[in-house]
Amino acid sequence: METSGASHLLRYRKLENFFSASTSEDIGAPLKVAAKEEVGRWADVFKDDDGWVSIMISWLKIITCLMTMMVTTIIWALIMLVLIPWPYERVRQGNVYGHVTGRLMMWILGNPVTIEGLEFANERAIYISNHASPVDVCLIMWLTPTGTVGIAKKEIIWYPFFGQLYVLANHLRIDRSNPTAAINSMKEAARAVVKNKLSLIIFPEGTRSRSGRLLPFKKGFIHLALQTRLPIVPMVLTGTHRAWTKGSLHVRATPLAVKYLPPIKTDGWVADKIDDYVKLVHDLYAQHLPESQRPLVAPDPSNKS
Template sequence: LLLGCGGLMAGLLTLLRFLLGFVFVAVVSTVFFVLALLLLPSRVWRIRLTNLYGKTVGPFITWLAGVRPIIHHRERLNGSMPAIYVANHTSTLDLFLCIWLCPFGGCGVIKKEIRGVPFFGWLAMLSGHLLLDRGNKERAVEALGRTAAFMRQHSLGAWMMPEGTRSKDGRLLPFKKGFVHLAIATGLPVVPVVLPGLHRTWQKGSMKLQSMDCPIQVLPPIDTSGWREASAAVHAEQVRQAIASCLPVEQRPV
């Protein structure tokens, strides 16, 4: 009976955490949505505004989920700007961690489906960040090209998760080459960011939360001045292997 009561209480507490997180995101997103409307003429300032949003929402949701990030070489985040930051993706929580860690002036590259997420997605539509149509390769390439030109003009960086989807078991998936094309077009270095173990905290398709320490590693910047389009797959795999080598064995590619 006691075990049953304990399980019920744990379930209620988890539900309460989700409700609190939803309300917090809804309220803060609405405030920033109004501010973004006022900044419609300036995409640069909307990007910077939503960078601030990330540093408001990200820490709270991470704390609420019971995750304690331990960031190794944090100085490489701001110290490398502008750069293209590339992280692995295993949990919804990754998104909140990444918008928190992303330096000011970092342009997120996000799948356009996020527009359907209440409040968060609605703000994303006004954010100035790139909402990528993964189902239309030609349009996606054109959008990346325009974003590269915009980044060069305003000395902006970018944050990307090149797996394109969450890995349910935590294993690193193949990388799409969009970040390579962006690096070649802008000449910016690539900074790999390793997020280990988060698939256990908030599993894909699950409402269960598990508290944990998360030792995040920011790896040294990779010079891209010698990268070429003809060898894009090689460059993508180079970055993937750099991240894989820092993941626990059970998360490395088979």
């Protein structure tokens, strides 16, 4: 298990020292959770506290997170406006915003976090992650390296505060109004990534899983890999669906785990095997997720035993 910090996290050592005084997770010291498997076990047996005190604390945490994001968004929006003539610097500052805001929100939520595979966290790559909770976004903001851009639907610009900052930070948007527009948007995004030597972060499921079980992957991240020839670095998130369930306002302090898997090289991939590559990566996730988050396997109709 890795507990050493990556370079993009060490830049915020003073901030981390402050946080570590109040949480059980510390990137620079041994963690309380001894292994990822134990985190998965804890998440599976974690008992919910649905009393009114717990619910009130959840609401307080959520409101504090929203207020924190509002403050940091306003601060970095002003920085972005000054950096309008320098698009790449806006990308970098957007990542700094994510590191600070994501870490602050994780500290407020109070979930102990185990991180493994940090030696793969500084690759120039397409980072992908399973997605089952708003907590995933906090973790991704905090842990993706500097020089990484996200891809979101073009309508994100209408999200108050965050959407405008997303555009100011020069992140990428795609038009999903029809298949042709989506393909052209992906091609433009790939060209921008190659030209500016950026990394990408994307949720290949395309939506959040309510149960936490892995959903089928869409093909967009494979198309991006074929066009950019960047390696794919899977980030496997465990337990976030229990920490903050989709559609719920009840936040729970269940332990979480993040594991970076080794980069998957794509420079030899060919366009006529896209479905095979999607299955390859999807199966890799299923192998590294606990049983409770693996996709359900449909019964084989030919097996009548």
